[in-house]
Amino acid sequence: MITHGITTMYHSLSLFKDTEYAYKPIRETENVKQLIDIIDKTHHSKHLVRHRFHARLEIDNVEEIANLKTFIAEKKVHLLSFMDHTPGQGQYRNLEIYRATVKGYSNKSDEEIAQILERHQQKEKLTIDGIRELAQFAREHQITIASHDDDSLEKLELVQSFGAVISEFPITLEIALKAKENGMFTIAGAPNVLLGGSHSGNLSAPEAIRAGSIDILCSDYYPAALLHAVFEMNRKHGMDLVEMFKLVTLNPAKAIKLDHELGSIREGKTADLLIIEKIEPNFPVITAVFVDGRLIQKTNYR
Known part of the structure; x- marks a missing residue:
C-alpha cells in the first residue's frame, strides 16, 4: 500500500453470510476473526502505515452480531457500514445485472439463478430496530457509521436516523446530491473514474464529481486507482488538481474525524x-x- 501513497489504511472486511455463488475463503468467519486480530496487532506494533478496520456488515448475517459487538467493545473496529446486497434494490436493483453477476461467478443455469434470487429476496435480515441499536452501540464507542448503496430518498432518511454520516456508493446522481445536501460525506470508487463509469451500471464517478456530489474517492478493489483517478479528473475532465487531491486526503480524514491530525499539511498535524x-x-x-x-x-x- 505504501507504494500507492496510502499511509492510513482502513482494511475493509465483509461480515458476509452467503457463499452460494461467490465463495471466498477470506469471508469465512474464523478467517475474518484472524484478520481482525492481525490488523489490531499491527495497529499496536511497529508498522510502516497505519492499520484500521472497516467492518462491513451484511444485514442478513444476524448470527454475527454478537461477535461484531465484541470486536467493537475490544476497540478493534474503527468504521462500520451496513450493507444489503439483496437483489431488486441497492447495487442490484436491476435484476438483469444481478443475473449476469451470478453467471460471471458460476456456471449456474437460469433456473438455478432464479432459485438463488428468490432465496435472497426472502432471507431473514436484521430489523430496523436491530440496526439502530447496533449503530448506537458503535457510536457510543466513537465509531463512524456509513451506509452502502443508497438508492432512494427514503433510505437516505432512514440511514441518517441511524447516525450514518457517510453514504458509500450512492446509486444515482440524485441520491448523491441529496446525501451531500443532507450533510453526509459521499463516496465513489476510484476505479469507477478510470473505467469511465460503474461496472454495475450505477452512478458514474466522473459525472458525479463534475456535479460536485462526491466528497471522497476510495480504492475499492484497486488501490493504485487512487492516484491515477485524481490526475485523470484533472487531465481529462478539467477539475482543479488541489480539489481532486482533497478527495483522497482531507475529505476522508474529515469523514472519520481524523482531520485534526491527518489529511492536510498544517502546523501541528502529522x-x-x-x-x-x-x-x-x-x-x-x-x-x-x-x-x-x-x-x-x-x-x-x-
Whole structure:
C-alpha cells in the first residue's frame, strides 16, 4: 500500500453470510476473526502505515452480531457500514445485472439463478430496530457509521436516523446530491473514474464529481486507482488538481474525524507527505513517502 501513497489504511472486511455463488475463503468467519486480530496487532506494533478496520456488515448475517459487538467493545473496529446486497434494490436493483453477476461467478443455469434470487429476496435480515441499536452501540464507542448503496430518498432518511454520516456508493446522481445536501460525506470508487463509469451500471464517478456530489474517492478493489483517478479528473475532465487531491486526503480524514491530525499539511498535524513525479506525460508515480515526518519508502524510476 505504501507504494500507492496510502499511509492510513482502513482494511475493509465483509461480515458476509452467503457463499452460494461467490465463495471466498477470506469471508469465512474464523478467517475474518484472524484478520481482525492481525490488523489490531499491527495497529499496536511497529508498522510502516497505519492499520484500521472497516467492518462491513451484511444485514442478513444476524448470527454475527454478537461477535461484531465484541470486536467493537475490544476497540478493534474503527468504521462500520451496513450493507444489503439483496437483489431488486441497492447495487442490484436491476435484476438483469444481478443475473449476469451470478453467471460471471458460476456456471449456474437460469433456473438455478432464479432459485438463488428468490432465496435472497426472502432471507431473514436484521430489523430496523436491530440496526439502530447496533449503530448506537458503535457510536457510543466513537465509531463512524456509513451506509452502502443508497438508492432512494427514503433510505437516505432512514440511514441518517441511524447516525450514518457517510453514504458509500450512492446509486444515482440524485441520491448523491441529496446525501451531500443532507450533510453526509459521499463516496465513489476510484476505479469507477478510470473505467469511465460503474461496472454495475450505477452512478458514474466522473459525472458525479463534475456535479460536485462526491466528497471522497476510495480504492475499492484497486488501490493504485487512487492516484491515477485524481490526475485523470484533472487531465481529462478539467477539475482543479488541489480539489481532486482533497478527495483522497482531507475529505476522508474529515469523514472519520481524523482531520485534526491527518489529511492536510498544517502546523501541528502529522507529517504524511508524498513526492509525486510524472515519468510519462500522463503517468504519475510516487517516488517517496513520508509517514510521521519520516522517510518510509523511496523509489527511483529509470
